[in-house]
Amino acid sequence: MRRFLRASLRANGFQVVEAATAREGLAQAAGRNPEVILLDLGLPDGDGRDVAQELRRTTRAPIIVLSARGQEHEKVTVLDLGADDYLTKPFGMEELLARIRVALRHARLPVGGSSGEGYQAEQLRVDLSARVVQRDGSEIHLTPTEYKLLATLIRHAGRVITHRQLLQEVWGANFVEQTHYLRVYMAQLRHKLEKDPTRPRLLLTEPGIGYRLRETEP
Numbered sequence: 001m002r003r004f005l006r007a008s009l010r011a012n013g014f015q016v017v018e019a020a021t022a023r024e025g026l027a028q029a030a031g032r033n034p035e036v037i038l039l040d041l042g043l044p045d046g047d048g049r050d051v052a053q054e055l056r057r058t059t060r061a062p063i064i065v066l067s068a069r070g071q072e073h074e075k076v077t078v079l080d081l082g083a084d085d086y087l088t089k090p091f092g093m094e095e096l097l098a099r100i101r102v103a104l105r106h107a108r109l110p111v112g113g114s115s116g117e118g119y120q121a122e123q124l125r126v127d128l129s130a131r132v133v134q135r136d137g138s139e140i141h142l143t144p145t146e147y148k149l150l151a152t153l154i155r156h157a158g159r160v161i162t163h164r165q166l167l168q169e170v171w172g173a174n175f176v177e178q179t180h181y182l183r184v185y186m187a188q189l190r191h192k193l194e195k196d197p198t199r200p201r202l203l204l205t206e207p208g209i210g211y212r213l214r215e216t217e218p
Contacts (some may be wrong), residue, residue, distance in 0.1 A: 001089075001150050005038065008093045014100075022046035030151035034101050038216070041067040042079065049078050056082025062103030066091070072208030074151060079162045079209070086160065102158035102215055119154045121202055123215050124193055126154060133193075140192050145170065149185050152194075153203070160206045186211060 002018055009016050017032050022043045029037060037055060041048030052063055062084040067074070070088040079086060084106070085099050119126040125134040128151060133140045142150065151169035152169045155162065167176045175181065186205075190197040204212045 001040070001208070015202075020044070020050045022048070025051060027059070029055055029059055034060075035107065037063045037066050037101055039064060039083070041064055041069055049081055050079050052083045053081045062105065062107050064103060065101055066096075075206075075209050076162050076164070079160065081166055084159055106156070106159065118162050119157060119213075119216055121216055123195060124199075124202055126150065128154065135193055142189075142192065146185060146189055146192070148190060148209060149182075153211065153213035157213045160210055160212045162210040165208075166210060182211070 006016050006018065014165045017028055017034065017128070019028045022045050022093070025037075025039070025043075027133065037059075039048050039052060039055075043051065043168075048065065048067070050064065053154070055063055065075075065078050065083045065086045066089060067086070068089045070113075075086045075088075084103050087096060087099060116130045118128065119128075123136045125137075126132070133142055133145065133147070133150070149166070149170050152166060163182055164176045166182055167178060171181060186203060190200050190203050193201060194200045202214045204214060206212055
């Protein structure tokens with residue numbers, strides 16, 4: 001896997017620094033200040049989940065987990081610990097490169113920032129500075145909670161956000177177990193914003209994990 005990643009990433013213009021163990025990885029991250037970190041969970045001297053948690057305490061670099069562990073609870077745990085994205089092996093290089101591009105774009109934003117002043121994809125247009133939401137050119141009214149949920153997804157467009165993360169950001173720490181809130185409000189958002197709410201193309205479900213808003217169009 002490391003040989004494959006090294007060759008593929010270098011062929012796409014990336015400079016690659018490798019680490020074979022958790023200890024070496026933490027040392028490299030501290031000394032090299034990487035732009036993005038690819039992390040396997042199965043390490044010879046520790047669990048990648050502990051590494052992700054430690055990395056998040058010491059660096060803002062995006063962390064993309066690459067692992068054969070495909071269980072939903074594994075993904076949720078490592079994302080809640082601070083990872084930015086998760087790819088299950090086997091995966092395609094094009095998909096990984098797309099996730100890296102999204103992670104790097106978010107890393108260049110200021111803390112608490114968003115991807116520009118709005119969002120645009122297919123029929124949906126959102127102007128965050130004016131708080132205007134349009135579908136097919138017509139303005140759509142959202143409740144304050146619907147708008148806050150949409151704005152949170154826009155700030156993380158292209159990335160999976162766990163149920164717990166969304167509930168904490170939109171409703172607060174006392175509501176992190178109330179997943180039915182998300183189901184209700186996501187259904188309302190899809191009804192208002194998607195052309196076909198039963199087959200959403202923008203507000204995407206990551207089964208058992210959370211939601212992902214499709215990345216903005218160039």
